[in-house]
Structures are given as C-alpha cells and as structure tokens.
Amino acid sequence: MSIGNSPQEDRPSIGRVIQQARIAAGLTVDEVSTATRVRIPIVQAIEQDDFSRCGGDVYARGHLRTLARAVGLDPEPLIERFDAERGGRPAPTAAAPLFEAERIRPERRRPNWTAAMVAAIVAIVGFVGFTLFHDGGKRDDAARAGETAGAEPAPTTSAPARTADPKPEPSDSAIAALPKDKVTIKITARDGQSWISAKDANGRLLEDGLLRQGQSRTFTDEKRIDLVLGNAGAVQLYVNGKEIKQVGDKGAVERLSYTPGDPQAG
Structure with missing residues (x-):
C-alpha cells in the first residue's frame, strides 16, 4: 500500500517560488542582484532554500521581502510561510521603564555667564554710541539752520515714475x-x-x-x-x-x- 504526496508537499518551496517569478519576469540573477543590492551568492542560495548565508532570520526576512518585490511578488505570504516553517516569529520585548524615563528626561542646561557678559558690554557700548551720535546730530542741524536762513528754497522737480519691466510670458508648452x-x-x-x-x-x-x-x-x-x-x-x-x-x-x-x-x- 503506497501513500501519495500531500498538497503541502506538492507546493513549491519559498526559494522555488522566487526563482519561478524571476524567470517569468525575464530577469537574470545578476540583474536581480544589481537591482536589490543583494549579493549574487545570497540570491542563488535563497532560490535553493538555503538561508544560512543571510546571517540570521531577521536578515533572511529582509532579503525575502526585497527579492519578492523585485520579481513582482507580494512578500507577506512568503514571510508568513518562512516564519511558520521556523516555529513562528519571536515576540518583541518591551523596553525597560527605567530606560524610557532616562531617555525622555530633559537635560538641565547650565547658565551661560560668558554670553550674558558679552551681551551686557555690547548694550553699554551701543547706548554710549547712540548718545554721542544723537547729540552731535542736534548741533549739526542747528549750524545748518543758521547758514541757510533767508535763502529761498530751490524748486524741486518730480522725476517721472518708472514703469516696471513687463514679465516674460510663460511658454505655452513644456x-x-x-x-x-x-x-x-x-x-x-x-x-x-x-x-x-x-x-x-x-x-x-x-x-x-x-x-x-x-x-x-x-x-x-x-x-x-x-x-x-x-x-x-x-x-x-x-x-x-x-x-x-x-x-x-x-x-x-x-x-x-x-x-x-x-x-x-x-
């Protein structure tokens, strides 16, 4: 009495599915490697269902997702099948509360006394310069007023307003x-x-x-x-x-x- 193969055994493997999709898309291994930046030996090994060259399951999932997209496949069913064949994906571990508290705690900044002193000096120098300039301007205005007293004001002529240059019209077609x-x-x-x-x-x-x-x-x-x-x-x-x-x-x-x-x- 013989036992036939089950439908699961007749289904092509993960590597075979990627290889068939690549051939159907008319792409070589070299072209897929160039497009995905996955080295040729790793592409060839994955098509033979050898994931030992990937460096771990995390990298293997990443390579599977990249190769599947390059040959026009939906990567999620392949990733789920990969995890199922290896006992499922491990659950992520939560970060420690102490680490989170330390990470978001703002750092207390020390006062910058040097910058404050520089700002104060600049303010004092600016005030002194403004006072001297303001007093000197008043004396100059008084002297000019005495020299020009009684003189008739010169007639002023208004310059014609300048017309703005017309902007170039945009092109009708790119x-x-x-x-x-x-x-x-x-x-x-x-x-x-x-x-x-x-x-x-x-x-x-x-x-x-x-x-x-x-x-x-x-x-x-x-x-x-x-x-x-x-x-x-x-x-x-x-x-x-x-x-x-x-x-x-x-x-x-x-x-x-x-x-x-x-x-x-x-």
Missing part, C-alpha cells in the same frame, strides 16, 4: 523648452515598481536599480539613450516631451533606444 539637439527621457513608476537600466551613446551607465512606485528619473544625451525596463507595464515614459502610450506589458522586460528625433523604439 515641450518647447526641451533642447532640439538632444534626447530627453523621463521615466515614472506609475502603476508599480520597476527595475530600470539607462546608458548613453558611449555605453556609460546613467542608472541601474529599482525605481519604486511614484519615483521618477530624467536622462539627457546628445545622441542616444538605451533603456532596459524590468516591469515595462508599470512605467510612464516621456521621450522628448511626448508620452509613449504603450511601453510594454506588466512583468515584461523591454529594451528600448531613443534619439533626438521623433520617439521610436530601438
């Missing part, structure tokens, strides 16, 4: 402000995060990493910009001020190239 002899690309992670790589015409790396939802990057070059988008359906792409309506599908990897001319996929 596209008109873009340089015509360069290619300008703006990428926004609108519907989710995406791994992106951007290079200029000389092959110099401009960006290589994970663009989280809501973040944007702008690149400019005189000849060409080459792009690799790890989750093309999640990004909004503008080339030379014009929106590219259909960049790619969700989870798909797209390799694109653009020049200063009209937007065209490379």
Whole structure:
C-alpha cells in the first residue's frame, strides 16, 4: 500500500517560488542582484532554500521581502510561510521603564555667564554710541539752520515714475523648452515598481536599480539613450516631451533606444 504526496508537499518551496517569478519576469540573477543590492551568492542560495548565508532570520526576512518585490511578488505570504516553517516569529520585548524615563528626561542646561557678559558690554557700548551720535546730530542741524536762513528754497522737480519691466510670458508648452539637439527621457513608476537600466551613446551607465512606485528619473544625451525596463507595464515614459502610450506589458522586460528625433523604439 503506497501513500501519495500531500498538497503541502506538492507546493513549491519559498526559494522555488522566487526563482519561478524571476524567470517569468525575464530577469537574470545578476540583474536581480544589481537591482536589490543583494549579493549574487545570497540570491542563488535563497532560490535553493538555503538561508544560512543571510546571517540570521531577521536578515533572511529582509532579503525575502526585497527579492519578492523585485520579481513582482507580494512578500507577506512568503514571510508568513518562512516564519511558520521556523516555529513562528519571536515576540518583541518591551523596553525597560527605567530606560524610557532616562531617555525622555530633559537635560538641565547650565547658565551661560560668558554670553550674558558679552551681551551686557555690547548694550553699554551701543547706548554710549547712540548718545554721542544723537547729540552731535542736534548741533549739526542747528549750524545748518543758521547758514541757510533767508535763502529761498530751490524748486524741486518730480522725476517721472518708472514703469516696471513687463514679465516674460510663460511658454505655452513644456515641450518647447526641451533642447532640439538632444534626447530627453523621463521615466515614472506609475502603476508599480520597476527595475530600470539607462546608458548613453558611449555605453556609460546613467542608472541601474529599482525605481519604486511614484519615483521618477530624467536622462539627457546628445545622441542616444538605451533603456532596459524590468516591469515595462508599470512605467510612464516621456521621450522628448511626448508620452509613449504603450511601453510594454506588466512583468515584461523591454529594451528600448531613443534619439533626438521623433520617439521610436530601438
């Protein structure tokens, strides 16, 4: 009499789930390592369900959460399954009351007598200077009044009011402000995060990493910009001020190239 495998035994392991999602997204281990800053040996070990290289369960949870997001998975079910297979996550310990009291107790400051003395000296010098200046000003006014007594006041002419310079009118379109002899690309992670790589015409790396939802990057070059988008359906792409309506599908990897001319996929 034979016993078949249970549904739990047929379910793929945590590492296998991440590996399958990475392959489905069209990403290599090197690309995932570059996007997440998790070293290649650790990525390979996690895909083989070997968490000994992570340095502990706390770091293993962090690596699982980062890798899952990079390949388009929800990390929470994987974290719950990881904790369940290891007997559950330990409960956090509360901080000692004495430590909290010491931490929030304000520090008593000593009076700064040096600053007080300096302020007093400055006030005295200022008062003496003001008194001398005020008395001297009265004597000068009296002398000028005696010299000019009986003189007819000179006619005064009012200068014409100066007209304020008109402000420049704003441009009707943001596209008109873009340089015509360069290619300008703006990428926004609108519907989710995406791994992106951007290079200029000389092959110099401009960006290589994970663009989280809501973040944007702008690149400019005189000849060409080459792009690799790890989750093309999640990004909004503008080339030379014009929106590219259909960049790619969700989870798909797209390799694109653009020049200063009209937007065209490379």
